[in-house]
Amino acid sequence: MRFRIEHELPGRLRLRLQLPRYPEVDEAAVEAHFHDIAGLYKVSFSRRTAGVLLRFDGRPATRAALLRCAEGMGPHLPLRPAERSELEKKRRIVMRAGTLFLLRPFIPIPLRPLLAVYGALPVLRRGFNAVAARRFNVDVLDGAAVTAAIATRDFLTVSTITLLLKLGEYLEEWTTGQSRKLLAEMFHTEEEFAWVLRNGAEERIPASEVVCGDTVVVRTGGLIPVDGKVLQGNALVNQSSMTGEPLAVAKRPGISVYAGTAVEEGELQILAEKVGAQTRAARVIHIIEEAERLKSPTQSRGERLADRVVPFTFGLSGFTYLATGDARRAASVLLVDYSCAIKLATPLAIVSSLAQAAQRRVLIKGGRYLEALAEADAIILDKTGTLTEALPEVIEVLPFGNYTRDFILRQAACVEEHFLHPVAHAVVQKAAAEGLSHAEEHAAVEYVVAHGIVSRLHGERILVGSRHFVHEDEKVDVAPADERVAAFAAKGYSILYVAIGGKLAGVIAIHDPLRGEAPEFIRALPGAGFKRVILLTGDNEATAATVARSLGISEYYARAFPDRKVEIVTQLQQQGFKVAMVGDGINDSPALAQADVGISMRHGADIAKEAADVVLMEGTLHDILAARAIARSGLELIRRNYRTIVGVNTAAILLAITGLTPPLFSAMLHNASTVGVAFNALQPLRRARAAQTPGPERSTPR
Ligand SMILES: Nc1ncnc2c1ncn2[C@@H]1O[C@H](COP(=O)(O)OP(=O)(O)OP(=O)(O)O)[C@@H](O)[C@H]1O
Numbered sequence: 001m002r003f004r005i006e007h008e009l010p011g012r013l014r015l016r017l018q019l020p021r022y023p024e025v026d027e028a029a030v031e032a033h034f035h036d037i038a039g040l041y042k043v044s045f046s047r048r049t050a051g052v053l054l055r056f057d058g059r060p061a062t063r064a065a066l067l068r069c070a071e072g073m074g075p076h077l078p079l080r081p082a083e084r085s086e087l088e089k090k091r092r093i094v095m096r097a098g099t100l101f102l103l104r105p106f107i108p109i110p111l112r113p114l115l116a117v118y119g120a121l122p123v124l125r126r127g128f129n130a131v132a133a134r135r136f137n138v139d140v141l142d143g144a145a146v147t148a149a150i151a152t153r154d155f156l157t158v159s160t161i162t163l164l165l166k167l168g169e170y171l172e173e174w175t176t177g178q179s180r181k182l183l184a185e186m187f188h189t190e191e192e193f194a195w196v197l198r199n200g201a202e203e204r205i206p207a208s209e210v211v212c213g214d215t216v217v218v219r220t221g222g223l224i225p226v227d228g229k230v231l232q233g234n235a236l237v238n239q240s241s242m243t244g245e246p247l248a249v250a251k252r253p254g255i256s257v258y259a260g261t262a263v264e265e266g267e268l269q270i271l272a273e274k275v276g277a278q279t280r281a282a283r284v285i286h287i288i289e290e291a292e293r294l295k296s297p298t299q300s301r302g303e304r305l306a307d308r309v310v311p312f313t314f315g316l317s318g319f320t321y322l323a324t325g326d327a328r329r330a331a332s333v334l335l336v337d338y339s340c341a342i343k344l345a346t347p348l349a350i351v352s353s354l355a356q357a358a359q360r361r362v363l364i365k366g367g368r369y370l371e372a373l374a375e376a377d378a379i380i381l382d383k384t385g386t387l388t389e390a391l392p393e394v395i396e397v398l399p400f401g402n403y404t405r406d407f408i409l410r411q412a413a414c415v416e417e418h419f420l421h422p423v424a425h426a427v428v429q430k431a432a433a434e435g436l437s438h439a440e441e442h443a444a445v446e447y448v449v450a451h452g453i454v455s456r457l458h459g460e461r462i463l464v465g466s467r468h469f470v471h472e473d474e475k476v477d478v479a480p481a482d483e484r485v486a487a488f489a490a491k492g493y494s495i496l497y498v499a500i501g502g503k504l505a506g507v508i509a510i511h512d513p514l515r516g517e518a519p520e521f522i523r524a525l526p527g528a529g530f531k532r533v534i535l536l537t538g539d540n541e542a543t544a545a546t547v548a549r550s551l552g553i554s555e556y557y558a559r560a561f562p563d564r565k566v567e568i569v570t571q572l573q574q575q576g577f578k579v580a581m582v583g584d585g586i587n588d589s590p591a592l593a594q595a596d597v598g599i600s601m602r603h604g605a606d607i608a609k610e611a612a613d614v615v616l617m618e619g620t621l622h623d624i625l626a627a628r629a630i631a632r633s634g635l636e637l638i639r640r641n642y643r644t645i646v647g648v649n650t651a652a653i654l655l656a657i658t659g660l661t662p663p664l665f666s667a668m669l670h671n672a673s674t675v676g677v678a679f680n681a682l683q684p685l686r687r688a689r690a691a692q693t694p695g696p697e698r699s700t701p702r
């Protein structure tokens, strides 16, 4: 857990935990974490500030132990048991304020000011707190406006402002909740698998069936399904989804690993300590929080602008007062403000666009990527698994030397079975279809990304991989196969070489058909605003050329290793393009991360989904264009909202300065326009819900 020391006196430490979102965290559990430390007198954790206050005996050793303890806290803190939801609370508040407002005419006149002021107390308190913290924001403005209204004894205005503000808050909570629900639902239909060691053998089981105490095996490209400790092995683990830190962390026995992080390289055996729902809930929450945190540039600009407008409004109000000596006019100006509308409407538009995309089974990991997706003008497409079916097929297995065909297929399947590469899948499927399961346990298997696989068989090295890997890197003579391979390549097949003990032992020809929708998708790209369309593949030149030609793509790069893929993305970016990269493999994940927006396919390797900013949950390419359309209309909506807000409020300010409109009118106009644009911002969400309602609940078993 990352934290900082906020304040320190002898025997007293105040830490600030860097939690993604505080209110959900269980206070008692956090405090219990420190309980066993000798020398600690008292610990208290505040959910609201994420602060931990520690009182202890003041000894340096105790202090060090406390800090170590804070450090050792996992990023998944236990969540508190569900309370009455925030939404329900807000709803009650609005209902109460609304009822009071409606009953107003029946309330005895002397009581009205009291009730109005009482209702406005939270607004005043927030404004006061903001001033105390020297934050000059919309809370201050709201507070000042209410104060001004009270000062001019305009209590109807006080009640109106309060009611409208509360309604705005409720609306905000409601959308966030709705979008979260949609996003969370989507996660629950995604099945994940894990390899566990049981009775000395590895078994593939649904990740939800892993129990505490299981030993889970995760290899290159895999996602760690549990929280736990490393028992055996070494690996570089990408924890960016957890910590935001892009560099991979080295893990060795005894070190903790967390669910949802990905193994970049290596192999780990992990003792499962937290499994299933525990980690899953935390992960879903985390992903959704990330989505809210990763603001789009337009949104950030809007918010900065909104903040800068606040002092200006104040100035204008003061100026009006000085010029006219009319307090009502000044208050009237104060009551107009752009910032709440911008701050409310923009995130609503973004979150509801994310939800609309989620409803189409496209996961967009944040507003930033929504905007990048809308603005990309170059698109790079990986071949295997992206433009082609995720399920390629073995066409032929040719043995060389003294080996039999079945022996080669069985051995290749045996070393390939743990990897998610499409060719690996094809080989394993073929062996299974022919009943060639393997009896013996093989030695450790190593995946050389974008090359192939190395293992040992009866004391000899067995290699399965590309020509580059087997021939150029490992110096195996593959000439005996050349004639047959040339014939396969002409048909657009991909070739795997198998070598045992330094000698060519077999060749496997794999046909990887194009996705049915690929030609139509490629044709639609220029019309959708992509100026460059590039095919990028680790496969050989001949196969790449065949595919590019059949799709009408003129720009392609073959035999591109992961670094080269990143380079190509970077070059395009240097030429001023905004790059969208679509990929599915481990080999694509660095490029996915480098691109302005990385898009991963459903059947992709876990690490690719992890590195990507957009994940297609249903693997058809058309979803990319659908998501782009959603992104574009979402941003268009934001811009339209800006124009409305600026137009309406500027007019309102002018009217207020000239004294044509009383404060009540300003308050109504300003707040009504805020609620109006917020409602408008929810359009995408309403569309998503409308699309969802017909038919029974979605649970696409795939
Ligand atoms: N698991 C594997 N088993 C055997 N060979 C592999 C494996 N992974 C990769 N290779 C070999 O390395 C080559 C390059 O792999 P890489 O994953 O970079 O690209 P690719 O899947 O061919 O194409 P693309 O980049 O379009 O996804 C493959 O064509 C294949 O020959």
Ligand SMILES: [Zn+2]
Residues within 6 Å of the ligand: 451, 468, 469, 473
């Ligand atoms: Zn190499």
